[in-house]
Amino acid sequence: MTVVAVAGGTGGLGRAIVETLRDLQKHEILVLTRKVNPIFEAEVGVRTVAVDYTSVDSLKTSLEDNKVHTVICTLNVMENGDPQLNCIQAADLSKSTKRFIPANFGVPHKNEHVIDSFPNAIIKRQANAALEKSSLEYTNIYNGLFMDYYGMPHIKSYLQPTSMAIDIPSRTAAIPGSGDVPLVLTYTFDVARFVGALLGQEKWDVESYVIGDRVTWNQLLQIAEEVTETKFNTTYDSVEKLKRGEMTLLPSHLPVRALFQDGQLETVLSAFGLWFNDGAYNLTADRTLNDTFPEIKTRKVRDFLQEAWGASK
Template sequence: MSPNNHIKKVAIVGATGTVGKFIVEELLKLGKHEVTAISRKDSPSASSIPAGVKVAAVDYSDESTLVNALKGQEVLIITMSTLAPPDTQLQLIRAAAAANVPYVLPNEWGCDMADEQLGKEILLGNSEVPARKLVEELGKSSWIGVVSGFWYEYSLGMGEQCYGMEVKDKTWTFYDDGETKINSSTWPQSGRAVAKLLSLPIEPETTGGPSLSSYKNKFIYVSSFLVSQKDMFASVLRVTGTKESDWTIKYEDSTKRYQEAQKKVFGGDRTAFPTLLYSRIFYKDGVGNFEARRGGIANDTLGLPKEDLDEATKIGIYRNENGLKYH
């Protein structure tokens, strides 16, 4: 590969965060990139940034610090909580344009946000669509949206509101009949996907060959598993050595569950948001199965490994048993 046809310098916001941690880990493993963590001045998380990662301290109230931190960078990866101030991502995109950063990976990392109606229904489109549009309007960078579905071990471990499992009292809530399949990815697979994506040649080196530029202003779809809740439950039974009769099973209509959660969220109860989000993705309209909707996924193009569902389930069970919320 020509060195001039390869991304070298990568900046990331949220290097120690939920998915950012795994992206940084996989970038370092590949050893092909210089990684810079964009961190707020005096941020306590700066001390946990791994060796081998440069740190650029910034002040979000002074955009010039963002621009200076991004000068010379070829990619900006943005990972942040959905609770972050709405303008933070837009600030970063404007700074990336001012610093002439060619590529921005915006704060996507989940559902198929190419479906703008879905984005409205799950209340995430109002932040993600303007971010992509701003990149295009400024005309200095191109965005690439990474769609990986819900994080498997995280969602399984988060309890009844998400994939339906509560290990301690052995209860499971199924949406509808529990047979709707969705794409779901582990945190490590999400990290590998980004690292492998940024390792592609910028322009094709053979006719029709893979390239980073082919994803300009487009989404790339990756996944660990295409599974239903029934598949997940079968995995949990294998891992725990329990029988179905040991569990209390409930079935809920996904549409009704979504509508009830929507009323709560619009009434000011943000704790109902996970219920709204997950129930909508399990609708039988197939919005969660982007592998089918988009004609396949990019796992083979990126050389991503096939993973063991039961091994990922073990992590989800551990997280649920211990009340873990993040990594």
């Protein structure tokens, strides 16, 4: 069987992908980690391989020794893209490795998305530039916003809890702009199923789009209120306010605010608010992975929220 390595596969989206590929039983799966993780191996039934993400030569050796054909990168590249860039270089040098999926999940980032307080956009663009120069076949998977955030903790997910615009546990919302611009939301395990299907494709496009469901913030808020049978405490942040780098913080934001410099969290969230309002998350494509793999049915927002929050959980 083809060997597929998931970098960063012990948690987050990576773990959802690992468990899904394991269950498909079509490939040999291993997880690249900074140290061998016997607890994870026993729990998930997938082998871990310790690698040094700071050394291209060491990574290359690990890929070749394990005959890795495809690398799926799900490393945290929010602030530091060097581990992924090293993985790309090592995969390009590896005699066994031919394909690469970068940690560019979400939306394609444009020039206007590059801001000092949020380096993730430029990190993703750097990964694409490196892949373009390589001999690797690669694809960027764009799935919009992860739906998981609106079902946690009642829906299975390995993501870290966070809130964008709507904080269901506190029944609070801070809607960016009008709230009438559609956005795409996709469950991590649905993304993982499309990744599994992609591995069997003979040819990849540079961009692969996954559409879980498409709603506006106002529609999502209405569904949340109907499911929880509660009227949310809702604020609308104007575009003018967002452009000033200001954003109404939700209760779930307050515990993490101390991790940011003064005003930095608001700057980042307001930037996201502008992207939502500008339609960056309203993904469109001539052909999506949903079209290519119609047998894969994605979770829909109303059913997802009903399962998570029905009967006022």
